[in-house]
Structure formats: structure tokens, C-alpha cells
Amino acid sequence: MIFTIRRAAVIVAAALFTAVLSQVFYITIVSNTEGETLRRITWMTEMALFTIPATVGIVLAAKDRAHPLAWAAIAVGGMVNLIQVAMGLAMFGPAREAADAAVFQTVLQGAFFLYFHGKAMFGLAAIGFGIAALRGGAIAKGLGIAGILSGGAAAILCLLGMADGMAWVQPAGAAGTLATAMLALLIVFTGRGQAE
Known part of the structure; x- marks a missing residue:
């Protein structure tokens, strides 16, 4: 298969949108379920999904002359989310078993700092693609404004989360999601007709 910007962008958009569905599934189903199996399966799925924008976003930042900064933000957001999910998978269990409860709280706070940062980066990318969409017709402009507003809200709320911690999990998480x-919608919409 030959690499094209359009094809790669659609793959990233699909991975991001599937990650959104996974996070909604986590909040509505997994967080209300006993046991670790479903939680670990969900996090492993998210780990795989975030690997796609982390790797493909780097290539697109170099190849796509129209949106290099937005693709760089997507790549960084993917990497940070990947590390955050890895902390949940590899560190939460041992940290919970530590004699000092502060150990788990430290790991948890670190994971959520990265969670906020990753969501903020996706918010900044949504602003970037939203600005690009403003050059299109009425539908594009509407999507662009929605991307700019949602991206701005995510960036601000996630910045507050990074500064102040767990009190911002729900509003920042919702805005970031x-x-x-x-962002996924804007990537597909702004990339229509782009072949290389």
C-alpha cells in the first residue's frame, strides 16, 4: 500500500474516534464493573489506538504542509496518552499494593497529569484543523467553529487540571473527549480531495 497523506489522515481520524468510543465505554460501563479484566482489555485497546496517531502523526507533521503543527500536536497527544495508559496497566496494580497509600496517589496524579496534557494537545490540534476549515463553505465553517470552541475549552480545562489535579477530571475529560x-471529524472533512 502506497502512503498518502489522505489515507494516513483517515487512519488517524478513525483511531482517534475509536479511542473516543472506548473512553465513553470506559466511563459508562467499565468504571461501574467489578474486577480488572474488562478494564485491562479496554486500556490495551486504547494503548493500540493511541499508538497510531503517535506514529503516523510524526510522519504527517513532516509531509502535510497545510497542517504541520496540528499533526505535531496529535503525535505528542498520542505519545502522552500512550504513556498515561501504560502507567495504568503497569503501575496502578503494584502501587495499590504499596504499604504507603501515597505511592498509589503519586502514580495516579502523574497519570492524570499526562491524561490532561494529551487531551490538551488534541484540543490544540482541533483548533488548528478548525481554523483551516474556516476557509471552506458554510458546513466547513460550522465544523471549524465547533472545533475551535471545543478545542479551546479542552485546552483551558486541561491546563487547569494539570495545575490543580483531580478536581478537574470530569469537566476536562468531557471537554477533551x-x-x-x-478533531477526528475535522481531519476527515478538511482532507477531502487530498491525495498526496
Whole structure:
């Protein structure tokens, strides 16, 4: 298969949108379920999904002359989310078993700092693609405005989360998830007709 910007962008958008669905599934189903099996399966799925924008985003940042900074933000967001999920998979269990409860809280706070950072980067990318969409017709402009607003809200709320911690998990997480969904939609919409 020959690499094209359009094809790679659609793959990244699909991975981001599937990650959004996975996070909604986690909040609505997994977080209310006993046991670790479903949680670990969900996190392993997210790990695989975040690997795609982390790797493909680097290539697209170099190849796509129209959106290099947005693709760089997507690559960084993917990498940070990948590390955050890895902390949950590899560190939460041992940290919970530590004699000092502060050990788990330290790991948890670190994971959520990265969670906020990753969502903020996707929010910034949504702003970038949203600005690009403003050059199109009425539908493109509407999507662009939605991307800019959702991305801005995610960036601000996630910055507050990075500064202040767990009190911002729900508003920042919701805003970041919405911005990621808008980002996926904007990637597909702004890339129509792009072949190389």
C-alpha cells in the first residue's frame, strides 16, 4: 500500500474516534464493573489506538504542509496518552499494593497529569484543523467553529487540571473527549480531495 497523506489522515481520524468510543465505554460501563479484566482489555485497546496517531502523526507533521503543527500536536497527544495508559496497566496494580497509600496517589496524579496534557494537545490540534476549515463553505465553517470552541475549552480545562489535579477530571475529560471527536471529524472533512 502506497502512503498518502489522505489515507494516513483517515487512519488517524478513525483511531482517534475509536479511542473516543472506548473512553465513553470506559466511563459508562467499565468504571461501574467489578474486577480488572474488562478494564485491562479496554486500556490495551486504547494503548493500540493511541499508538497510531503517535506514529503516523510524526510522519504527517513532516509531509502535510497545510497542517504541520496540528499533526505535531496529535503525535505528542498520542505519545502522552500512550504513556498515561501504560502507567495504568503497569503501575496502578503494584502501587495499590504499596504499604504507603501515597505511592498509589503519586502514580495516579502523574497519570492524570499526562491524561490532561494529551487531551490538551488534541484540543490544540482541533483548533488548528478548525481554523483551516474556516476557509471552506458554510458546513466547513460550522465544523471549524465547533472545533475551535471545543478545542479551546479542552485546552483551558486541561491546563487547569494539570495545575490543580483531580478536581478537574470530569469537566476536562468531557471537554477533551468532545474535542477529540471534533478533531477526528475535522481531519476527515478538511482532507477531502487530498491525495498526496
